[in-house]
Amino acid sequence: MISPIISAMLGGVPHKSLQKQSSRYGPLLHLNIFNVPVIFVSSASVAYEIFREHDVNFSFRGTPPIDESLLVGSFGFFTAPYSDCWKFMKKLMVTKLLEPQALERSRGIRVYEGERLYASLLDNAVKNERVEIGKEAMKFANNIICKMIMGRSCNEENGEAERVRDLVAESTALTMKIFVANMFQRPLKKLGISLFREEIMSVSCRFDELSSLKTFFWQLQDLVIAGSDPSRHATQWTMAEIINNPKFLERLREEIGSFVGETRLVQEMDLQNLPYLQATAKEGLRLHPPGAIFARSSREGCKIRGFYIPVNTPLVVNVYALMRDPDSWEDPNEFKRERFLGSPRSGQEHEREHALKYIPFGSGRGGCPGSNLACTIVGIAIGVMVQCFDWKIKSDKIDMEEAPRALVLTMARPLMCIPVARTCRLQVPDLEMSLNSQT
Numbered sequence: 001m002i003s004p005i006i007s008a009m010l011g012g013v014p015h016k017s018l019q020k021q022s023s024r025y026g027p028l029l030h031l032n033i034f035n036v037p038v039i040f041v042s043s044a045s046v047a048y049e050i051f052r053e054h055d056v057n058f059s060f061r062g063t064p065p066i067d068e069s070l071l072v073g074s075f076g077f078f079t080a081p082y083s084d085c086w087k088f089m090k091k092l093m094v095t096k097l098l099e100p101q102a103l104e105r106s107r108g109i110r111v112y113e114g115e116r117l118y119a120s121l122l123d124n125a126v127k128n129e130r131v132e133i134g135k136e137a138m139k140f141a142n143n144i145i146c147k148m149i150m151g152r153s154c155n156e157e158n159g160e161a162e163r164v165r166d167l168v169a170e171s172t173a174l175t176m177k178i179f180v181a182n183m184f185q186r187p188l189k190k191l192g193i194s195l196f197r198e199e200i201m202s203v204s205c206r207f208d209e210l211s212s213l214k215t216f217f218w219q220l221q222d223l224v225i226a227g228s229d230p231s232r233h234a235t236q237w238t239m240a241e242i243i244n245n246p247k248f249l250e251r252l253r254e255e256i257g258s259f260v261g262e263t264r265l266v267q268e269m270d271l272q273n274l275p276y277l278q279a280t281a282k283e284g285l286r287l288h289p290p291g292a293i294f295a296r297s298s299r300e301g302c303k304i305r306g307f308y309i310p311v312n313t314p315l316v317v318n319v320y321a322l323m324r325d326p327d328s329w330e331d332p333n334e335f336k337r338e339r340f341l342g343s344p345r346s347g348q349e350h351e352r353e354h355a356l357k358y359i360p361f362g363s364g365r366g367g368c369p370g371s372n373l374a375c376t377i378v379g380i381a382i383g384v385m386v387q388c389f390d391w392k393i394k395s396d397k398i399d400m401e402e403a404p405r406a407l408v409l410t411m412a413r414p415l416m417c418i419p420v421a422r423t424c425r426l427q428v429p430d431l432e433m434s435l436n437s438q439t
């Protein structure tokens with residue numbers, strides 16, 4: 001069984017191959033790979049048990065394989081051990097940037113960037129130019145996050161912004177390698193092998209060279225990477241689902257039309273009144289979670305379902321398999337927004353059930369602190385694209401194939417389409433004026 005697991009991780013589409021192995025051997029696999037015990041989890045009930053009973057024990061992502069690197073060194077949010085320092089950093093980040101009051105203070109930034117996204121797509125539409133949806137979404141998310149952190153977006157004119165976005169994409173593309181290097185570092189160290197060191201250090205050094213980011217703490221660079229790339233993938237996958245199903249597009253447009261109208265651009269404040277849009281984005285994240293797999297490591301020995309798990313055992317949670325688990329979801333492979341519509345149930349039981357099944361933002365103490373911001377970014381991007389444009393594609397249907405060898409769920413072929421401006425009475429925003437009204 002071990003060799004299919006290794007080839008799953010290094011060869012095909014890892015979350016899918018692991019899902020296949022789990023459906024054959026069970027939702028909790030405990031394997032010894034090159035003498036390294038590894039646990040694979042692929043069902044909601046097992047994940048829930050782990051994060052309910054052993055959350056602190058599994059809140060650490062393991063010792064980074066290359067300590068001096070910016071991407072994996074032990075000072076970032078992703079790699080720092082759970083400690084008072086980590087808790088302090090996280091609290092600071094949440095209170096200053098990500099909690100609802102902080103998001104309220106930075107709302108002007110997202111309104112402005114929404115208008116900028118619209119103006120840029122309108123320009124492409126006038127020129128009948130093809131756009132890569134993922135690139136537009138990345139630009140949008142990256143500008144927002146950089147502005148929220150540094151007070152300004154990166155400079156488009158001197159190529160700085162492009163370099164930052166490329167480095168963010170390169171960093172996420174490296175996650176599979178970092179993941180493997182991290183998991184097998186003990187046997188590799190013994191053999192004197194430092195896997196992928198050169199590639200990781202190269203991206204790290206180029207990040208370090210960027211003068212615009214010099215003012216950042218390392219942790220804030222982590223935020224730029226953690227926030228921009230998943231938002232790009234989430235927007236791209238969900239737009240692909242929408243374009244493939246014209247009825248979805250119509251229904252969303254109807255909703256936006258009836259609440260927002262046709263004379264102003266949809267924005268963040270509207271999202272709470274647009275349940276279809278919210279449900280569409282949620283379902284997009286369920287079916288195509290950008291973080292398809294996440295890994296943690298045990299800080300001490302513990303028992304899970306009767307099995308003893310030794311200290312420093314890597315735990316691999318297959319988010320993708322978990323959110324397509326037929327025991328938790330009806331028609332798990334179908335894009336059904338209805339599952340997130342209807343009267344919201346509240347109370348502990350519902351929250352428990354929800355936490356059990358729906359984990360595109362991870363779980364427990366290491367879970368994503370940017371989930372509210374992420375839902376807003378993805379919601380506005382999709383809202384603007386749906387409200388203002390029709391989308392022409394080359395073939396009848398968009399190919400939904402997933403790229404191989406990626407831990408971040410990536411489309412095998414980027415979504416390219418031509419925006420066609422709709423005949424609505426929307427004013428082209430005066431970006432100069434909006435800029436002055438930003439907080």
Ligand code: HEM
Nearest residue numbers: 077226227230231234291294361362363366367368370374
């Ligand atoms: C659609 C967009 C996003 C998705 C799908 C996503 C998903 C995730 C996932 C799966 C994790 C790992 C969770 C775990 O190990 O349990 C994570 C961690 C994290 N995310 Fe997000 N994320 C998104 C957007 C953002 C944004 C916008 C920010 C902030 C600007 C952000 C900041 C972080 C940070 C700092 C961590 C590390 C947390 C820790 O180690 O304590 N993410 N995210």
